[in-house]
Amino acid sequence: MILVNTDYITGKELETLGIVKGSTIQAKHMGKDIMAGFKTMVGGELTSYTEMMNEARALGTKRMVD
Structure with missing residues (x-):
């Protein structure tokens, strides 16, 4: 599969699949979660x-292409 964001590629026939998206769920390190909590108090x-x-x-995009 070729992933492009153009309407055409010279010499190729394309099939438009429309808008696609992928998601993964990940967790951060507990220490980083605590620091992020402090950051939300001051903003940014x-x-x-x-x-x-x-x-x-x-990763979600890679999984769709593979």
Whole structure:
């Protein structure tokens, strides 16, 4: 399977499947959860959770392609 975000690839016939998405559930280390709890008190991005979300999204996409 080729995963693209364009309307065409020269020399290839494409089938549009529409919008697809995949999800995975992951857990962070308890210490990072505690630090994230403190971070929510003062506001701002929870970078460890942003990283985890990006990793989970990439894993979900990889599973769909494989």
